[in-house]
Structures are given as C-alpha cells and as structure tokens.
Amino acid sequence: MPSMAVIGGTGLTQWPELELKDTVSHETVYGNPSAPITIAKLGNVEVAFLARHGCPHQFAPHRINYRANIAALKKLGVNQIFAVNAVGSICSEIPPESIVIPDQVIDYTYGREHTFFPGDDQPVHHIDFTEPFSPNLRDRLLQTAQDIQLSVKTKAVYGCTQGPRLETVAEINRLERDGVDIVGMTAMPEAALAREMEMDYASIALVVNMAAGRSSGIITMDEIELALAKGMQNVKRLLLATLNR
Known part of the structure; x- marks a missing residue:
C-alpha cells in the first residue's frame, strides 16, 4: 500500500494522469471519507x-469530514500527505496562479470536528504545532521546485476561514493585520489531524484570486476557474516531480 497521499482540493477532484490500480472506500469510526x-x-x-x-x-x-479523511488514509498506511489548497492572496507580490508553500497557519474556523482526542472516549492529547507544516515535506517541495525551475513562494502564513462564503474587505484587513498572506478554507483542521496521527503534512497552495479589496472589482467564479485551470498544471508538475524524487 502507498505511504504517500495527495489530497486534492478545488480544481483537483480528478487526476486523469494517474495510472489507476485500485479504488478503496474505507469506512472509519468517524464515518466515510469524502470520496473513495x-x-x-x-x-x-x-x-x-x-x-x-x-x-x-x-x-x-x-x-468536510476531515477526521474520516485522515483516518482512512492512516488506515491505508499513508504517513506523508501533500495537500492541494486553492487560496486567495492578500499580498500584491503573490498574484493569481502563484504557487505558495506555506510554513505557518492561523485558524479562524469554528464548529469543526478538529481532534481525534476530545477527552471523552479518547484521552486528551496535546500535540506540538510549532511548525504546522512538515519541514521535511516542505524542503522536498522547495528543492524540487528549484530543480524543475518552477517559481514558488517559499514562506507564507495561511489564514483558514470558515467558508463557504468569501471574506469581506474588513475581514481581509483584519487578517492582514494578523500577518496573514494567503486565505483559504481547508488547511484546518486537516493539518492538525494529520499531526495527531503522526503523519507528515504539507500544503501546496494555488492562488486563484486576489482577496476582497485587493483587486479592482468583485471576485468572480470565472476568474477563479481560469486561474485554477492555468495554475493547476504547474501544481501537478510539482507533485509529479516531488513524489518521484
């Protein structure tokens, strides 16, 4: 069974380039994962x-049933996860279609099942989360990007919001004051759950729009889908090269 996994986000729900060997649907005590x-x-x-x-x-x-997703991958024998996340950018120097390898996260979500150890049937377990994204996997991604001459942003703070709506201008201004560079909706609790399961986890964040108040007009799905279509080709290229290092 594979030791490495890719979690595909918006724009990467299917990957035709994969040479299919099997499809499994692992039910867990937390329910079913998002997909087989x-x-x-x-x-x-x-x-x-x-x-x-x-x-x-x-x-x-x-x-999203994040706990079922991570538990199913763990049950399969996976110990390294490369997660693809579509994000908005707060910084003018990180335009749409940019690829970002974030090194820090601020969690603004609420109401999500965010731990395997809530203190009920499982004792409370405190993880170290000083570096929320695996330095080992980040180094591999950054070295590979350099090798294939792909420009990536090497550090960034990922602000994870609740969604599914996009943010207001005032909210983006607040995130900027907090030190956030890119904003998405799916890195948490995914990264923390992977840490609880002792799985290495890194994010490949694709910028698909400028955040509210950082562009000349309103954010449209047309511009997001265009950036996804163009930028995802480089994300796949980076993943292919990294996984085969």
Whole structure:
C-alpha cells in the first residue's frame, strides 16, 4: 500500500494522469471519507489520491469530514500527505496562479470536528504545532521546485476561514493585520489531524484570486476557474516531480 497521499482540493477532484490500480472506500469510526480513495501510480511511485470535496465536488469546506479523511488514509498506511489548497492572496507580490508553500497557519474556523482526542472516549492529547507544516515535506517541495525551475513562494502564513462564503474587505484587513498572506478554507483542521496521527503534512497552495479589496472589482467564479485551470498544471508538475524524487 502507498505511504504517500495527495489530497486534492478545488480544481483537483480528478487526476486523469494517474495510472489507476485500485479504488478503496474505507469506512472509519468517524464515518466515510469524502470520496473513495484511488490507489494509483504517478510516474514511478504508488500514491493514494483523495478528493477532499468529494467527486464530483459536493462538500463545502465546513461540511468536510476531515477526521474520516485522515483516518482512512492512516488506515491505508499513508504517513506523508501533500495537500492541494486553492487560496486567495492578500499580498500584491503573490498574484493569481502563484504557487505558495506555506510554513505557518492561523485558524479562524469554528464548529469543526478538529481532534481525534476530545477527552471523552479518547484521552486528551496535546500535540506540538510549532511548525504546522512538515519541514521535511516542505524542503522536498522547495528543492524540487528549484530543480524543475518552477517559481514558488517559499514562506507564507495561511489564514483558514470558515467558508463557504468569501471574506469581506474588513475581514481581509483584519487578517492582514494578523500577518496573514494567503486565505483559504481547508488547511484546518486537516493539518492538525494529520499531526495527531503522526503523519507528515504539507500544503501546496494555488492562488486563484486576489482577496476582497485587493483587486479592482468583485471576485468572480470565472476568474477563479481560469486561474485554477492555468495554475493547476504547474501544481501537478510539482507533485509529479516531488513524489518521484
């Protein structure tokens, strides 16, 4: 079984380039994952692929069963996760279609099942979260990007909001004051749950729009979908090269 997994976000619910070997649906004590897990070859390596929002895309960020997703991958034997996240940018130097490898996160979500150890049937477990994204996986991504001459943003603070709506200008101004560079809706509690399961986890964040108040007009799905279509090709290129290092 594969030791590495890719969690695909918006714009990567399917990956035709994967050489399909098997499809498994691991029910967990937390319920079913968002979609059946695809076991496939990508280049010379075997990987597990899971569509975070379902396939087809059906689960809003706050309705994703993050615990079932991570538990199912753990049950499969996965210990390294490369997560793809679509994000908005607060910084003018990180325009749409940019790829960002964040190193920090601020969690603004609420009401999500965010731990495997709530203190009921499982004793409370305090994880160290000083570096929320695995330094080992981040280094591999950054080295690979350099090797294939792909420009990426090497550090950023990911602000994770509740969704599914986008943010107001005032909210984005607040996030900027907090030190946030990019804003998305899915890195948390995913990253923390992976840490609880002792799985390495890194994010490949694709910028698909400028955040509210940072562009000349309103944010449209047309511009987001265009940035997804163009930028996701480079995300796939980075993943293929990294997984086959």
